Amino acid sequence: MKLAVALAALFVLTPCAVAEEPVTVMVVGVFHMSNPGHDLHNVAADDVLAPKRQAEIAAATKALERFKPTMVAVEWPAAITATRYADYRAGTLAPSRNEVVQLGFRLAASSGLATVHGIDVDGEFPFEAVQAWAAAHGQGARLDALVAQGSTRMEAINATLAQGSVGATLRLLNQPEAIARDHDFYRVMLAFGGGKDQPGVALLTAWYDRNFRICANLVQAAKPGDRVVVFYGAGHAFLLRQCIAEMPGYRLVEANDFLPQ
Structure with missing residues (x-):
């Protein structure tokens, strides 16, 4: 009984006792600029090293500087990121179309960040x-329809990039309502399975596991008062935003409050 009272007091007193500055996080969902083709749906990016695209990327990162980031986090493993960013700052990194370099490294360098x-x-x-289960249980057409919805979304993104700018495309990717709709695909995977055979559950569980491990890496690196910009493939944005929004001591801000039109 005494232990229960002590624990209850701890939970009541802790928020008052820890008066630390919040960690403010902006999740910027991005498209893969180097066209690796690893996703179900892939943006048809043209050459981002071309002068027009370089000017657009510079405008986007300049706009994000207004957030005054103290930390930049990206979709690469830690060791690779550290080595390549050191080369980038030294001017020895080979030209790269990857969004980590084009957005993450550029913003970090212009913000004066050492890492x-x-x-x-x-x-x-x-x-x-999931595909095998759907085919075996007469659900192939339903799954194909879900994949086709993603293709339609990708066509709109491709059109925005082809006819507009990198900034406009990033704004499209980072609309909160669009992020929520994009996550529907993963959640609907729960419909594909039955009894003890649950491939949709396995897929969704794996997806959540990866994204919350990513978020754990972020949380373990950030310090109170940090202002963090996270550049990640847009498909990850929903769960990363959820993780940040629900994390005590963290505050989520909208990328579209800073990205250029």
């Missing part, structure tokens, strides 16, 4: 098992 935090982790995405 960039690579917070990525490997993860499984067992979509083939």
Whole structure:
């Protein structure tokens, strides 16, 4: 009984006792600028090293500087990020179309940051098992329709990039309502399975596991008062935003409050 009272007092007193500055985080969902083709749907990015795109990327990072970041986190493992950012600052990194370099390294350098935090982790995405179950249970057409919805979304993103700017494309990717709609695909995977055979559950669990491991890396690196910009593939934005929004001592801000039109 005494232990229960002590624990209750701890939970009541802790928020008052810890008067630390919040960690403010902006999650910027991005498209893969170097066209690796690793996702179900991929943006048809043109050459971001071309002068027009370089000017647009510079405008986007200049706008993000207004956030005054003290930390930048990116979708690469920690060791690779540290080595390549050191080379970037030294001017010895080979030209790269990757969004980590184009957005993350550029913003960190222009903000005077000595390091960039690579917070990525490997993860499984067992979509083939979902496809096999759907085909075996007469659900193939339903799954194909869900994938087609993603293709329609990708067409809109491709059109925005082709006809507009990098900044406009980033704004499209970072609309909160669009982020929520994009996450519907993962959640609907729960419909694909039955009894003890639950490939949709396995896929969704793997997706959540990877994203919250990523978020753990962020939380373990950030310090009270930090202002963090996270550059990650837009498909990760929903869960990373959720993790930050629900984390005590953290505050989520909208990327579109800073990205250029």
